[in-house]
Amino acid sequence: MSDFGTVLFKSGQSSEWLPNSSGLYPNRGMYFGDGLFETMVYDGQDIRFFEYHLERIREGCQVLGLDEGQLDPRQLQEVVIKRSKQTQKRIRWTVYRSGMGRYTPATDQLEQVLQIAPFVPAPQLKENAVFCSAVHLAYSSFSKLKTISALPYVLAGKEKLEQKADEIILCDSAGNIAEAGASNIFWITGKQVFTPALEAGGIAGVSRRLILEHLAKLGVNVQIGLFPKETLLQADQVFTSNVTGISMVKRLEDVEFDCERPDFLTNLL
Structure with missing residues (x-):
């Protein structure tokens, strides 16, 4: 092997x-x-x-x-x-x-x-995240799919290493939040949950779909749209998700978030 x-x-x-x-x-x-x-x-x-x-x-x-x-x-x-x-x-x-x-x-x-x-599960906590400056995503007929044309994510991963960060957040060319380096991203402000629309160029992750379906069953409204970086920096909590699990984000740039896992994420993924 x-x-x-x-x-x-x-x-x-x-x-x-x-x-x-x-x-x-x-x-x-x-x-x-x-x-x-x-x-x-x-x-x-x-x-x-x-x-x-x-x-x-x-x-x-x-x-x-x-x-x-x-x-x-x-x-x-x-x-x-x-x-x-x-x-x-x-x-x-x-x-x-x-x-x-x-x-x-x-x-x-x-x-x-x-x-x-x-199998290696996603970490429960990502201490430090940064915005990606080297790569901007673009929406297309295939941007929501997981294609093997993955150079944007390779370059984002390289920048994450150089910045000594645990996570990197990618945006589209207009500065709207798209996704994390290998995960979808969600955040909570007050009692409202947010996640980027796929029109920002992010991937339609299976975990993203599961979380949205789960929240819909709970009657939790999720705002899906095009959001600038500042929206994320004003959040109370931030978390990322992929099929290996869900991770809370502690810090993005100089902003710290509440890292207590929301009840609706318990035992999910």
Whole structure:
């Protein structure tokens, strides 16, 4: 097993997941970022919220013009269960276009890579966050998807390291809050919950969807819109979320927030 955990490869309409050494290099994922991925959590029995992940990757296949009929979700789940041996795992499912060519694709066939690695939960608290200055996100027909064209997040992560921060907040070109470096972002001011609209260029995270659905069931109104940085700096509480969990944010720039976890987040994710 490598540092990446167990890595399996499935080509086109093949019926088997094989060791990744059988994969084809180079490929369109490597050359053009022509693909998608989902990061999921296996809890020892099932892939959590798998239907939501499957729905998003199918939507992505439709946007990219990939043959979603080649996806076999039941087989993927069986492989994960067999390989994970009832222990928690972090699952990355990558789908990219087959063949090569130039920018213009020559096929709608796809290749798949499945990575099964140890699960590390999100930290309960992120001590220090900063705004990203190197990257601004932009809204598009695919910006809400998790594509493997992830250079903005790579550069944001680099800046986070340079700033010695625990989290970095990305904005769009107009200065509206979009998301965190690898998470969606929410904040509370008074009794009102806020989160950015996807039109700011952020990803439609599965955890974001779960939180919004959960709050709707509780009758909690969430303001979704385009909000400038100052709105976040005026918040009482800030938290980020992805499928590995929810983290409270203690400080953003020179502003400190209340870090006591809201009751509505108890046992969620």
